[in-house]
Amino acid sequence: MDDINRKQIPRPYMLENFEKIERLEKYLHLARKRIFPKGAIIEAQGENANSILYVKSGCLGVSIGSDDGCTKFLFHVNEKTIGAAINSNEDNSEVQVYAIRKSTVYFFALEDILKIFNEDKQVLLEIIQNILDKTYCLMAKTRDLSYYRPSSRILRFIYNLCISEGKLVDNYYIINTKLTQKTIGDITGTHYVSVSKLFKMLEEQRILKKTKDKIYIYNLSKLASMIDEVLKY
Secondary structure, three states: OOHHHHHOOOOOOOOOOOOOOHHHHHHHHHOEEEEEOOOOEEEOOOOOOOEEEEEEEEEEEEEEEOOOOOEEEEEEEOOOOEOOOOOOOOOOOOEEEEEEEEEEEEEEEHHHHHHHHHHOHHHHHHHHHHHHHHHHHHHHHHHHHHHOOHHHHHHHHHHHHHHHHOEEEOOEEEEEOOOOHHHHHHHHOOOHHHHHHHHHHHHHOOOEEEOOOEEEEOOHHHHHHHHHOOOOO
């Protein structure tokens, strides 16, 4: 990817590249294992979370609720990373954690995590980095929701996904991803219908094409130039 294209996006959309904590694999014998089917609630709103969860396989979603019963997606918890929160002093947590797909999750009691910290300082550092990654991601999302249009958020996300994961094949890029349009909407804080309409327009203009497990970018420079355009989506 050339430097000219990189400079066209002064504020890249924050991807969910959270620090993995694979060293916790050494301590799984201390944790409680559970397997959740797709859609299962792992931590419901109002529950008191008194453990740290580690995703061995699968993917979790984290959302936060409001008084009117609505929820807002925050971020994903992918494989080899830790869960959302420790609310040991919170009687009425607004956070909800659920399985995006079938997931194997290990629950560490807080006292066991503290023992691990004393034994293995690298685990502590990796967890701190993971939390800092999530904090910056949420800060970036807050900025984008405040200052950028829905279409701009989606286009910037796709552009930076191509920067980080796209592979050049002949004269176009291929991004190997199983992200659904709904998931892209969740990540960018955009309604699914807006994502669907924008993708349809981009496909009609031969800028990109999305399949179940790939995104083909046929005209990256055009996609980048559209980020600051005022679109109706």
